[in-house]
Amino acid sequence: MAQTCIRHAGQPCVVCHVGRRSDWQDFDQTASALLSSGRRRREYGSGELVFAQGEPNDGVHCVSGGTVGIRRLDDNGNSVLLELAYPGDTIGYRSFLTGSEHKTSAEALGPSVVCHIDRATIAALLAGNPALGLRFLKRSIGELEHAHDMMFRQATLSNRHKLVHLLLVLVGRHGRRHSNGSQSIDLPVSRRDLASMIGTRHETISRIIGRLEIDGVAHFSGRQVTIPNVAMLAAEIDCLIQA
Amino acid sequence: MAQTCIRHAGQPCVVCHVGRRSDWQDFDQTASALLSSGRRRREYGSGELVFAQGEPNDGVHCVSGGTVGIRRLDDNGNSVLLELAYPGDTIGYRSFLTGSEHKTSAEALGPSVVCHIDRATIAALLAGNPALGLRFLKRSIGELEHAHDMMFRQATLSNRHKLVHLLLVLVGRHGRRHSNGSQSIDLPVSRRDLASMIGTRHETISRIIGRLEIDGVAHFSGRQVTIPNVAMLAAEIDCLIQA
DNA sequence: CGCCAGGTTGATTTCGCTCAAGCAATGTGG
């Protein structure tokens, strides 16, 4: 399973081949050696779990390719997709640091590559590199502000506005620009997950999508979305949201 | 303004008189001296702002007494109360650590006492005490899990269930137990803020409160709430929420 | 005394949930 570290797209590679977006940069020689021996790279198919809610923590993971969904479940079968993780993101570090079981599941939303770094390695790295703890802190704060934004939107926006906002975020991440100025996305998530992210039912999402089609601001075909004019879509909400 | 450090209720006192609940414990002599010279204690009246959204950060604050609301505003006049801070909680550390302006306002929800520690002091303490950074990290992770819980509830519970849940949390924090087994709370927040925490309108909160009265599970009189049987109230949601 | 903020209540309309059916794509076993 262990793979030697390779260079990728000219980025310096310590782990996960994601260059400066990763938390795993700027280590000294010994730390780098430690890291390469303690990490394992693995590919996941669509729907495969990286870790499951309730499981004990066994180290942290670092997304190297694809998209990973962070999901919370309850025992009534409810599922909410809380956030999306992309290459460079570290996941599972919270349960590692608090010494508790995973409070969420992490699921590959398409073919993905995720590295695993075992507990002993992380502990050693953390002890020798205070900067790593600081990077975790920055990451945690970033996620917290993201969660606060989310809570604010949940409380103030209509379902349609929430969906539009989500689409704009996804366009930023997954969008392909076309020559005529339109953009396309392959949604990484199902309608049900879209609904859970908005805080509504999947039927409602279907109906809102229908209205977006009628209004001509977006065209949906399965998970393929085309937005003729992103600025026009953004205009729906930028009168309501400030930076 | 500076006050000498006093002992309070037998707790060791470094700052904020809150003993082991505080982030500001277990410092060595020099750090303690630095802290006592760099901190300032201040009392706030109900409604006074500790810091305001958009302001540049000027250090961190530590709640010593009372209750502080963390609020986000937009320029359409929407206001959402994101969380409540209690004695022992450190606030304003995020904008300090990210070097950005405050993304939320902090407002005394009643007569409160809050200590302020200036930037230079924090920076020096952080540099000399890696454990302090770790405590910030733990705090941040705790707030993040709290935010995730919130997002999950927003997406899965009905408004009534959300209000019941909020009442139960507030009973745990502010409740007074009576001899007959009932409990009372003085709500620290207005109905409008209650509504923003639930993600609905204040009129709706009024109506839900009316229904709770009819069902006999809670009695409201202004901000005074009496709950005859907390277990009965909890039964409304504990079939829906797991630990 | 009049004003005002915070709260309640009512009437009306809109919206979203629920239940249910239908449909297309995919998979499976005989």
Next chain:
DNA sequence: CCACATTGCTTGAGCGAAATCAACCTGGCG
């Protein structure tokens, strides 16, 4: 290769919940 189940999505009808707009009440305060 077909009959059949399954999954993800859409659509419809009915109903209940909540938003909206508005009136009104109450206590505090100048």
